[in-house]
Amino acid sequence: MASDGGILDGLARRRSLRAWTRAARGAEDAALPDLRRQIDAARGLRAQLDRLIHTGEARLAGSAAGDAVPQSRPGTDWWWRPEIWNGPLDAPGMASVPAGSALGAQARLFHDCPRAEIALRQVRNRCAAGLAPYALQADVFGFDGSYLSLALEVPDAAAQGLQKRHVIAVEAAIETERPLEVFVRLNIRHGPNTEQLVREVTPGADPAVAEFDLAYTRLNDRRTERLWVDLIFERPAMTQIVLRDVTMSRRVRAQI
Template structure:
């Protein structure tokens, strides 16, 4: 049996006594004198603030996966793969309420809607499940929705269109959780010169692996004039729902030659 050092023993003893002290105070709260109860409440609030801070930092450091992780499954032959910053690392502003049209969460994600009164919230949350590969997720709460459209726009980085050809397949993978069923569509937009190619796919939310692929062979893409690309996630019937995107990744690969 390993022996504890004096310092570890004293810390353990102090922690045990503090725990017993507050357990006793909690048990006696119903009968305690009001002046004593008021003092104990103030002490408890101060202690709770420190404990919450410790728990928050510990969860962030100890939870899986590690912050900054870019690990995810990519199709064989992929020549580009990417996870947006919102799902990869902590944002300076992790959330917002009464989200207005064209509000940004980070540098790459923008929410669009036409609600007169916004009852939407967006926030980044820490993924702690062992099954999650993304360090962070995004949660959207929709209460009363009086608009006609709601979409989340993800700007793809310049690397996504460097060397982009019509023989490429562009793939999006995601993990979605919902309070109640709804339809989500993914629309890929690629600007080339004065024109913009668009491909729309419905997310197969009933399947275990939620993935869509965009085959550029069916577009009129001018390979020499490709400028940028972005993806719209369009939510149909989002009223009174909570949608969590645990992960969102992109990859591309050239189609096998026939």
């Protein structure tokens, strides 16, 4: 038997849906001041609904995939999986992708090819256990540039308390149709300077791991502002690239 609270919640939802249905039907004839108020209210509601859908579907997908969060290494104090691999994007695909195109709120695609015959789409991971719920697939056809790069904007939490005693690891499950040179570049903005660290990784490794020991950098850890990561694929023409999973973590280096 449904509780009183459940019945009231259901009534409130149906009442709200009817009100928004009436507003949508009457938008053509509504007075402009009323229309502005309705639009502002709808935008606020849509932002919260989008957040609920993204987080909820990511949790449900993760549960179906066995809650695909890897075991943290000893000393790990921060861990992150970008939204592309965590939950469904509003626009799951695009074609003829120009340089600088955004994929959700945390990623952009860059390249140096004027004729960008590139198709991107987010797909569900249905293979090995332990991977993210979603994957990113790039089909590259005619491409006369030299590189393709996916830039990931790292949350501010990674920069908070970052010190030279930290090691940052980027792990990526990468599949390519043919051999490619793949690099991971970590960028750290500190004051007016940007520290850039590059590691080459091998597609097909399980997963490919790039580690960056900050002890060997000129990082001013009192002025760290932001981090971002570039996944760089050199000369990717006529191939398919599938990023099955990408995660990033931060841990304190073991003291010797």
